[in-house]
Amino acid sequence: MIMRPGQQQLLLPANPVFIALSLVLALLVNMAGNMGLWGRAAWVPDLLAVLLVFWSVHQPQRVGIGIAFVFGLCMDVHQSSLLGQHALSYAVLSFLAxxxxxxxxxxxxxxxxxxxxxxxxxAHFIEFLLRMLGSGTFPGWSFMLAPVIEALLWPVMSVLLLAPQRMAPDPDKTRPL
Incomplete structure (x- = not known):
């Protein structure tokens, strides 16, 4: 395929199984991160939020507010936080995306x-506000780093998650695309 500079490559359709697996994997990474090295540090980026925004932007017909809400409830149950805290923040995040x-x-x-x-x-401000209303515990000023780290992860996640769509459907020597 000959492309002029500045043009974007046409992408293959996203595989729904790949979308679901990536979201479940992000949920598991979030859960493992909460139990592991950092605990519930406020500065730790929310990978599930990054993936929900990514798929809401690239596949809004497949990943929407309802899926974001369900994953938010899963995070609420796992963290035993105020039920609906992550669900509301993920739903608003998905709506805005x-x-x-x-x-x-x-x-x-x-x-x-x-x-x-x-x-x-x-999204982090909504979680912060609900945490302050529910328990009154201030997470510290480091919670302001999480959105910045998530925004820095955006290009990395975009390259990784769009890679399967950039692959050739049936490559051969005469037809590389």
Missing amino acids: IAMHRRLLWFSMPSQAMQVLPLFAV
């Missing part, structure tokens, strides 16, 4: 990261 998905895809990867930073900040 779907609302801006057409506009976001026109930007370059660094610009996209800057555009999703406010989304992650809003």
Whole structure:
């Protein structure tokens, strides 16, 4: 396929099994991270939130507010936090991602990261507000690092998750694409 500079490659359709497996894997990584090395440190990025935004932007017909809500309930149960805290934040995050998905895809990867930073900040602010209302415990100022780290993870996750869609469906020597 001959492409002029600046054009984007056409992508294959996303495999629904790959989408589901990536979301479940992100949930498991979040759960393992909460139990493991860092515990529930406020600065640790939420990989599930990053993947929910990614798939809500790239596949809004498959990953939407309902799926985000269910994964949020799973995180609430796992962390034994206020039931609905993550669910509300993930649902709002997914709604905002779907609302801006057409506009976001026109930007370059660094610009996209800057555009999703406010989304992650809003989600963490919702969790912070609900935590303060529910228990009154302040997580410390390090919670402001998590949205920045998540925005920095955006280009990495985009490259990794779009790689299967960039592969040739049936490559051979005369038809590399």
